Amino acid sequence: MQLERVGPYLWRIPQDPSRGMRVPGLVVADDHLIESIRSDASLEQLANGATLPGIVKAAMAMPDIHQGYGLPVGRVVATDARQGVVSPGAIGFDINCGVRLLRTSLRAAEVAGRMEVLVDARLTPLAVIEG
Secondary structure: OOOOOEEEEEEEEEEOHHHOOOOOOOEEEHHHHHHHHHOOOOHHHHHOOOOOEEOOOEEEEEEEEOOEEEEEEEOOOEOOOOOOOOOOHHHHHHHHOOOOOOOOOOHHOOOOHHHHHHHOOOOOOOOOOOO
């Protein structure tokens, strides 16, 4: 994996259209950490994350990046609300880290004032939030 140093603690995987990358990958790490990061598939996975539809600016990796399932753990991928996607693989569903993805037909106005209850709820498929 090609990796360029662009600052004392910043590394770049150049955008590679032949791989389908829409943006570059950026990794925040010092010299010691980058050697550890190179020891697994996390950089390949970060490059894969850079192919997501609607991705904005860069696929970014924090210093704790390590190999995950599909996308690396410790990465951030922001996508455009109109052109992008919401990827369960990009939010930690595989390790039950407490990040949740919920799809609903409810509109923002219908849940206004109940967001904190919804976020804190331990939902089962049949759970109902009363308001």
